[in-house]
Amino acid sequence: MYLILFYCKALSNHGFYYIKCYYCRVQPETMSRLMEQFSFPFYKTTIAELPERIRQLMQTAQDATNEAYAPYSNFKVGAAALLANGQVKTGSNHENASYPAGICAERGLLASLNPLIKNDQITALAVTYMGDVNLSVPISPCGICRQVILEQQLAQHAPITLYMGCPDGNVVYVEDATNLLPFYFSSDNLK
Numbered sequence: 021m022y023l024i025l026f027y028c029k030a031l032s033n034h035g036f037y038y039i040k041c042y043y044c045r046v047q048p049e050t051m052s053r054l055m056e057q058f059s060f061p062f063y064k065t066t067i068a069e070l071p072e073r074i075r076q077l078m079q080t081a082q083d084a085t086n087e088a089y090a091p092y093s094n095f096k097v098g099a100a101a102l103l104a105n106g107q108v109k110t111g112s113n114h115e116n117a118s119y120p121a122g123i124c125a126e127r128g129l130l131a132s133l134n135p136l137i138k139n140d141q142i143t144a145l146a147v148t149y150m151g152d153v154n155l156s157v158p159i160s161p162c163g164i165c166r167q168v169i170l171e172q173q174l175a176q177h178a179p180i181t182l183y184m185g186c187p188d189g190n191v192v193y194v195e196d197a198t199n200l201l202p203f204y205f206s207s208d209n210l211k
């Protein structure tokens with residue numbers, strides 16, 4: 021490191037100031053930086069402590085795992101959405117021998133909705149699972165599903181509370197889908 025510094029200093033002294041190694045270019049004293057941290061509220065609870073309507077929603081999501089087609093992973097995911105009009109829609113994951121052709125429960129569910137239609141607006145979305153794994157850890161949507169959930173939220177102009185559950189009853193929830201995807205891509209990037 022000292023040799024690199026010495027070499028660059030020598031170059032600078034001889035009028036080759038712009039020829040600098042990577043190490044020198046990233047020296048803090050030569051940069052103007054602003055560090056910001058992303059933080060968001062999330063809640064840890066149990067199914068038993070949730071309001072009755074949400075408890076039912078979690079149970080519906082759990083029941084939806086029975087509709088999953090997961091012969092390869094045996095990781096069965098169920099999702100249930102509470103719509104603004106009180107209806108509940110469900111989805112489950114469907115795997116495929118051609119793995120990328122499979123689809124997650126969340127996206128399967130959301131594909132059946134149109135966020136621009138008022139009756140399809142989601143107020144709460146519950147996700148849980150069943151499988152040969154630790155059953156006490158709340159599930160969280162994969163990255164692609166987070167993007168799709170966010171698209172739904174942005175299009176309907178109303179936040180979606182996302183409940184992430186597990187068979188043992190532990191729940192983590194966030195009250196806004198943007199919380200799970202900082203620096204997300206949206207239609208604003210296309211303007």
Ligand SMILES: [Zn+2]
Nearest residue numbers: 124161162165
């Ligand atoms: Zn997913």
